[in-house]
Amino acid sequence: MWMDLFVDGSSRQTSARLFDQIRDAIVTGRLRARDRVPPSRALAVELGVARSTVAAVYARLLAEGFLDARVGDGTFVADGCPMSPAPARSSATGEAERRVDDVTDLVVRADLRTGSPEPGLFPLVDWRRCVTAAAAHRPPGYGDPAGVPALRRAIASWVSRSRGVIASPGQVLVTSGAQQAFDLIARTLLAPGDMVAIEDPGYPQARRAFERHGRIAVPVAVDHDGIDVTSIPHDVRAVYVTPSHQSPTGVTLSSARRRELLALAARQDMIVIEDDYDTEFRYVDRPIEPLRRLDQAGRVLYVGTFSKTLSPSIRLGFVIAESWMIDDLCATRSVVDAQPPHVTQAALAELIMRGAFDRHLRRARRVYRTRHELVARATQSLHEQGLVPAPWRSNAGLHSMLALDPSTATGPLVERLARRGVSVASTEEWSLEVVRPALLIGFALADIAQLGIAFDEITRALQRPRST
């Protein structure tokens, strides 16, 4: 017996109960990261249910990030599970090995998952050239915890050119992705018990970085103009926002709201964490000034990442802020992990300075723009058919949010789509107090053909909501 699972009733109930029990086992730590789950065939036999039922439950767990599957390597509990709290401290049990056959039995016809760029667009030749050049010299010893000087200069000059954010190299801290920026800011500029206003719905990994430090995340509702500034409690120490492409709704924080937010921050002595992710993939010509550019008081920490433009696996991002803040963040950094490796930093500096990064962005933007337009048209068509509410405006990024009728149960919908080979997540994990059923339509991993399949299936599922 793999684990106790309780099933009875109709197949619809069975699948919901199975989903809940496995998810709960993951969230509570009964199943741990990288534990394998049994093949769907084996589990179906064990439980006396249809194999398709188990397969559908697995598909939904996969789409929502609880499970992970690799071809030929079976299906297992994902690392850093979305809703999983810090695993409880268990006693030393040694290694309980669960040997099961490795069978991945899900065929994905359309992969709408979000978080990574299209691997096929990665500028492999240029990157390899830059890495090889960077590895041609003996590596230095411990470097500056703020990052390699050439990369700090390259980022300062690139952000100034592309976003009008003026910074000296001394105001740039190179981080291991945006995630480390959130972590260092939480540890350094906030104290345990400090409150941070976050967007609701909002990016779960940023919230987790704050909460893991005992900082308190306070959800503030997002509307079509971005975070509702008037609802930000006056006693928060910091506000975390994604102004260019709100995660997940996709809206842009309006100019008026930006000015209100900065005025509030000045009045209440707050810092503002501006996570400007996805700004590189903007499909309209009227950019709105970044908060950091509008900021007269030096309260804004501007956070960027190369995970969405190049690859999460190079682990590089940055913070731009006042020099004293950068110094404070560096002091933490020096006892945390010292710095990112020299070779990736030097290679990225070279890629930017040679112009190869700009060329790559132009090329990638063309590809994503076409997909973005297809998603916008398909969403509009669903709306015109009366199947979904009015779409949220999204002018940028690698995903759009598909708002659903408020009565929609997203779990069964996601599951049904998964069974039809469409891997897509709902915004459930992004939501705290605001309940607004929606799907996250990622178009970085899915090309035009996959998006076509996906919208066919979505249309069919919304047209006949009760059939499974």
Next chain:
Amino acid sequence: MWMDLFVDGSSRQTSARLFDQIRDAIVTGRLRARDRVPPSRALAVELGVARSTVAAVYARLLAEGFLDARVGDGTFVADGCPMSPAPARSSATGEAERRVDDVTDLVVRADLRTGSPEPGLFPLVDWRRCVTAAAAHRPPGYGDPAGVPALRRAIASWVSRSRGVIASPGQVLVTSGAQQAFDLIARTLLAPGDMVAIEDPGYPQARRAFERHGRIAVPVAVDHDGIDVTSIPHDVRAVYVTPSHQSPTGVTLSSARRRELLALAARQDMIVIEDDYDTEFRYVDRPIEPLRRLDQAGRVLYVGTFSKTLSPSIRLGFVIAESWMIDDLCATRSVVDAQPPHVTQAALAELIMRGAFDRHLRRARRVYRTRHELVARATQSLHEQGLVPAPWRSNAGLHSMLALDPSTATGPLVERLARRGVSVASTEEWSLEVVRPALLIGFALADIAQLGIAFDEITRALQRPRST
């Protein structure tokens, strides 16, 4: 005026007072990381003292890690200053730019500083080949927070072969150097207010990683057999030790003490953090079994680093522990910085699996062994001349500790040596309650010729302690 400095009295007093005032300004945050200090000539004129006095003070600040200097780039406050606490939260002052001429006016004839390996030994050709191979494929997306599977396998197999530490790849967590291992362990396995026993004298950066999290570091004295296990308070939650080559004394933790420590840990439910740095450079043939190998109860976290064997700039280290601990550390890691970059991990896996890492270690060991022997002979000779107490046994590593007569004032000695071109630090920063004057003789950056110069100068300084 650069900053208020108060001088009067004899030149000896002047230099001590200058040193203290500048150091205090750094420690208290009046001077910040990367602030430039004025050229010694300019400051000497300003203060009306001899230029050599200022130069000597700078030399000592440099040797003790408060200042940093690069040829053609001036002298400035070092990053992550040794004794500097987290900088106090200052108000946003903007960028106060201090423009001074960049003059580095110190000639280093012998560089005995510790912390980095000899850059000339770095296996550049093999490393470049491995990096180029790793960069030949499109990078994956977000990977496993525990590290790239090939590297986890390579580390498990290498540690098993070289140290008899048996681990499955699932028991290996790849970290950004040993420093991140300390940080993740402190955040994950210890709670705020938990006490950690540390060696006194002991490695300051490990202590800082614990203390930055509000964990309390409790100093425990070290003697010729390593940490005094009977003095470990019974209410600590963890013990941090450097058993192969105690930092800084260089002694090996004896077999008997190892068993006592594990018995104590079992009795009192403690974890043991075994920082096995420098074990790769062992110059005797009778290794003592690692704590992790002796450990029956799964309480030991075995920490290793490639900073001393390859280069700090590749930022790779590892933890080997029970799977449940690795899972817990990964859960923290996934919200901290996700993982190290793919390219450095894949390159290191290749370097190890190709055998190039082993070849490099054999070659490096030969070079360091010769230097180690020279230092041991020179130390013995100082002892036979009655200039220093009996030497501490050190059978490994990239530095030896030169114990001094208990009445020695190390500050003036370090300063005097710096003035003579010998850059060497005392163990002051390593010491908490135990006061035991000593110099740290690093032999990674200094070759045989430099070591000869250094011991000539040390002998001269100890023979005539009063002359400056």
